[in-house]
Amino acid sequence: MINSKITLYNSLSNREEEFNTVTENEVKMYCCGITVYDYCHLGHARTCIVWDVVRKYLQWRGYKVTYIQNFTDIDDKILNRARQENSSMEEVSERFIKAYFEDMEKLNVTPADAYPRATHALDGIKKLVWELEQKGYAYEKGGDVYYSVNKFSPYGKLSGRKLEDLQAGAGGRVNQSGVEKENSFDFALWKSAKPGEPSFDSPWGKGRPGWHIECSAMVREMLGETIDIHAGGNDLIFPHHENEIAQSEAVTGKSLANYWMHNGMVKVEGEKMSKSLGNFITIRELLEQYEPMAVRLFVLQANYRKPIDFTKDAMESATNGWHTFAEGLQFGLKHGEALNWTPKTQHSIIKSVQERFCQEVDRDFNFAAGIAILFDLAKELRKEANILIHEGKTTISSQELGDKWYTLTSLARVLGLEDNYDESESISNQMSDEEVEALVQERIVARQNKNYAQGDRIRDILKEQGVTLIDSPGGVTKWHR
CATH class of the missing domain: 3.40.50.620 (HUPs)
Structure with missing residues (x-):
């Protein structure tokens, strides 16, 4: 340690x-x-x-x-x-x-x-x-x-x-x-x-x-x-x-x-929270609008001793940030084929990130600085996932990807930032390959007939299923989950 x-x-x-x-x-x-x-x-x-x-x-x-x-x-x-x-x-x-x-x-x-x-x-x-x-x-x-x-x-x-x-x-x-x-x-x-x-x-x-x-x-x-x-x-x-x-x-x-x-204390849209001002918000009401981990991320990105202001813009920013975080956390679950990897906590990448994380957080629990380090890892993993989907391979080695993913998930767990992505549940709820292929072909026909609105609608349906479409020259469309 x-x-x-x-x-x-x-x-x-x-x-x-x-x-x-x-x-x-x-x-x-x-x-x-x-x-x-x-x-x-x-x-x-x-x-x-x-x-x-x-x-x-x-x-x-x-x-x-x-x-x-x-x-x-x-x-x-x-x-x-x-x-x-x-x-x-x-x-x-x-x-x-x-x-x-x-x-x-x-x-x-x-x-x-x-x-x-x-x-x-x-x-x-x-x-x-x-x-x-x-x-x-x-x-x-x-x-x-x-x-x-x-x-x-x-x-x-x-x-x-x-x-x-x-x-x-x-x-x-x-x-x-x-x-x-x-x-x-x-x-x-x-x-x-x-x-x-x-x-x-x-x-x-x-x-x-x-x-x-x-x-x-x-x-x-x-x-x-x-x-x-x-x-x-x-x-x-x-x-x-x-x-x-x-x-x-x-x-x-x-x-x-x-x-x-x-x-520090909490404000809502710049005002002190109070029932008399009508801006009293319970946790239950907040979680009807925002994801729990976005709330947690928002809280931890501020200096714990300073006031914090719950605004719509700030919470939307935290939500976007959490989605980036979650994509990084899901890398090894969604793209396990890219990880021919053995966890060894003495690897230089893992050690160096842990040391930088400690140096920041050891200073009066500076969680915001620690999160910034983890964001860099999450963004890099998200980038490599996109490259893998589009090109079928990554730009960095499997071992390095595994080290980065292990480091992100283990340190995020220290912050209580955990994703509830369940691969088995995702698989059970998703379309079969045959159903996806049928929609892809339907979209190709729609685009050939210049019915672009229908093509976009099918793309959105597939996106909701976690399917990414890649349109290549010659009217060929590839897809990846």
Whole structure:
């Protein structure tokens, strides 16, 4: 395996750093997941694709990766949806968790190693709240438990916010129950029960956890006190991730994560995506218009930390790009006769492309540069396929073609860019040779009678069947699948 070092941008230090793990050759990685009250949208698609590929790449680079992503399955939005539908919190959560997995499968996102849920982590949550209370970082008011922000001196180290700014911008000190907090910027660790809402027993009475505490508890339970990478959208930097740091590090005295990584936000036609603007697009709606791999390619062609704009033109460009990619991936399946080839991963072509791919992607997961390298391979394979069809032979050796195809398919798999071309299915659905030949002869007759419209129609029919026509001098037409 390539020996170069990975560097990545750490939101905590605001600079690129060399990647070193807590345990050699192992990566513990946590990504803040979905609040399951609705179908996943474009922002979720980007987050899940980006961190899925980071995980895949680290695995390909030789690391053993443990990847955890949570579900928030108790939240005001979930409860509001349940009221609207006259259903329950559990029914809403289960429905949209199922929908999440359906959407991710279509986008070729590999499932995480575990998906802890807030309602399944209550013991760990209550233990963490109790420990914070014992250490003087939390206080109880009327059944609610709050984190005392000014007790944690490093507060703001991730987001860069200062307590005096928080004080100036904070709302009132009185919570919804009419109980006064010590400071307006203190946040809830445990919320007392409200009439008609689900609640759980605790040392502070019936209630439910606050949003931030669940991730602190899950990280600790699933991965330990200090992990390598904590990831999520950059809208989570404040307050969610800032509050996670305050909760976890106040108890353990250790860094919660050595690297904090955040993907940029999503726009639609230049506007921030929101239901109020009418440009809220779910993954399901997007996949009604575009191929899943085109969506994946579009996401990966952008710098993961920068905003990304879903526009019609951009998606059409990504679709065209994916078709080029797919033609390269299909080369060995459609033109196996051209590959008298034995895979040997030490061949110079394979090694040199892998090394260039690593050099690019190792720099803060620069997948766009890696994709550009693979595009060159895909275009070359597509060109050789056309030459093979028209001339019956290729311009480069079978071994070199095989090396290029192997390299493209193996590295594309690292990016999760996989084609579902099934040669057997294609063969079962295609016209027989006799049917193709009959249409070719019909076209020749049509062209001789100057019925060019009919000739073009037959060409289009055959093209849809994957048949290419080559008109030669003397009225001779050859064809290839």
